[in-house]
Amino acid sequence: MKQKEYLKDDTIGALNRHKILAAAEQEFALNGFAGTRVQQIADRAQLPKTNVLYYFKSKEGLYLALLEDILSLWNGQFDEATAEDDPATVLANYIRDKMEISRTRPDASKIFALEIINGAPNLSSFFKDQHASWMKDRVNVIQQWIDAGKLAVKDPYYLLFNIWATSQHYADFSAQITGLRGKPMGSEDYADATQNLVELILVGCGLKVPDVNNS
Amino acid sequence: MKQKEYLKDDTIGALNRHKILAAAEQEFALNGFAGTRVQQIADRAQLPKTNVLYYFKSKEGLYLALLEDILSLWNGQFDEATAEDDPATVLANYIRDKMEISRTRPDASKIFALEIINGAPNLSSFFKDQHASWMKDRVNVIQQWIDAGKLAVKDPYYLLFNIWATSQHYADFSAQITGLRGKPMGSEDYADATQNLVELILVGCGLKVPDVNNS
DNA sequence: CAAAAACCAGACCACTTGGTCAAGAGTGGG
DNA sequence: CCCACTCTTGACCAAGTGGTCTGGTTTTTG
Numbered sequence A, B: 001m002k003q004k005e006y007l008k009d010d011t012i013g014a015l016n017r018h019k020i021l022a023a024a025e026q027e028f029a030l031n032g033f034a035g036t037r038v039q040q041i042a043d044r045a046q047l048p049k050t051n052v053l054y055y056f057k058s059k060e061g062l063y064l065a066l067l068e069d070i071l072s073l074w075n076g077q078f079d080e081a082t083a084e085d086d087p088a089t090v091l092a093n094y095i096r097d098k099m100e101i102s103r104t105r106p107d108a109s110k111i112f113a114l115e116i117i118n119g120a121p122n123l124s125s126f127f128k129d130q131h132a133s134w135m136k137d138r139v140n141v142i143q144q145w146i147d148a149g150k151l152a153v154k155d156p157y158y159l160l161f162n163i164w165a166t167s168q169h170y171a172d173f174s175a176q177i178t179g180l181r182g183k184p185m186g187s188e189d190y191a192d193a194t195q196n197l198v199e200l201i202l203v204g205c206g207l208k209v210p211d212v213n214n215s
Numbered sequence C: 001c002a003a004a005a006a007c008c009a010g011a012c013c014a015c016t017t018g019g020t021c022a023a024g025a026g027t028g029g030g
Numbered sequence D: 001c002c003c004a005c006t007c008t009t010g011a012c013c014a015a016g017t018g019g020t021c022t023g024g025t026t027t028t029t030g
Helices: A012-035 A038-045 A049-055 A059-071 A087-104 A105-117 A126-149 A156-172 A174-181 A185-204 B011-037 B038-045 B048-056 B059-071 B087-104 B107-116 B125-147 B156-172 B174-182 B187-204
Strands: none
Touching: A012 A038, A012 A049, A012 A059, A012 A105, A012 B011, A038 A049, A059 A105, A087 A105, A087 A156, A087 A185, A105 A156, A105 B107, A105 B156, A105 B174, A126 A156, A126 B174, A156 A174, A156 A185, A156 B107, A156 B156, A156 B174, A156 B187, A174 B107, A174 B125, A174 B156, A185 B156, A185 B187, B011 B038, B011 B048, B011 B059, B011 B107, B038 B048, B059 B107, B087 B107, B087 B156, B087 B187, B107 B156, B125 B156, B156 B174, B156 B187
């Protein structure tokens, strides 16, 4: 029984694991893996350092567990779209999804960014493979749109890169954005930025911007 | 006299300083500040560790010196543009500039990104002020274009953020891009990506894409 | 109600790492 | 040639850090 115990959500163990992961997400996002002290995570989680190491074998183990959680965010609606769907709607929703993640999970986004900048040393080849095959599928759908004359874009890869870059930018570079705007992005600002981005990308692809009210 | 000595470019000291900075740029980009060992920098520069500390007071001093070098890249042609200039040309050139920096100085771009993600703890308020006032000027010019009906964009800020995001993405996320494309970006790929991006942004702003051959 | 498992936490340690020191080796101008 | 200055380098150290150990307390379970 004990092995399954921690899968339940209401045990004290599951609760602490959750607290630790949440604390670790903030600390790793702010200081990177090497720059984060286990003690800092413990402090933030309001637990003694020893407890952190009790629930997770090591600092690296904790980081990897966290990373796995974070990677599960990298799936969204666009996953199921097919060539028959309307590109404008699909892309608009995908962009809105990505922006919503940036807004609600900025630390997760930052950790992912840090990981990639450092050459993705900890991304499992499982994730990489999965990610690559997801990409192939999506590129394929986009290419069909292009071939059908629905999309004025030359290369599907660049389109996706541009969407990722712009949407993640709001999370990853929030310090710069806040500094330059003079105030942090509120949720209305995010709504503006999202609408702006949707229009830029869609118009840039020769599409008409669909109504806002469809998810 | 000794104080000016290191400003000369051909002394042994200037040479070593240069080697150390170059080595540090690579190491810091790959491992972040906390994750980089002074010894690693020394090894890459092919000098004993003590020498690194001889030329730069401390690891932090070295990092700050490097950062200052890097920040000097954040100026470009767009700086001198006025509301009388043609927005399509100015923006296209600005995007090309940014992409060129991503291609030729990816490590510098990564270090800047790491710095921002971590909340920009080491950016001098001098740089921040300078950056903010640059921003105000540029936003002003863009706003004039908008007011004159030359540019179909609602907010100048978001336009600039989007340009930065997309162009820096190619440097900062090169590991992901390489993984997904199956091969690293060559200079022809960069040319393609640049042209693609210029078209996306300009068309997205309701502009016509000018000829490639003007810098 | 035991016994076993899960949880808690202070004391402690091996090791890494930035940085210092001191002693010497080049080097250039007067 | 000598003297001041720059440069080089091995030996060394104090502080910080991830992680263990041990002994205990609480919770679960048969």
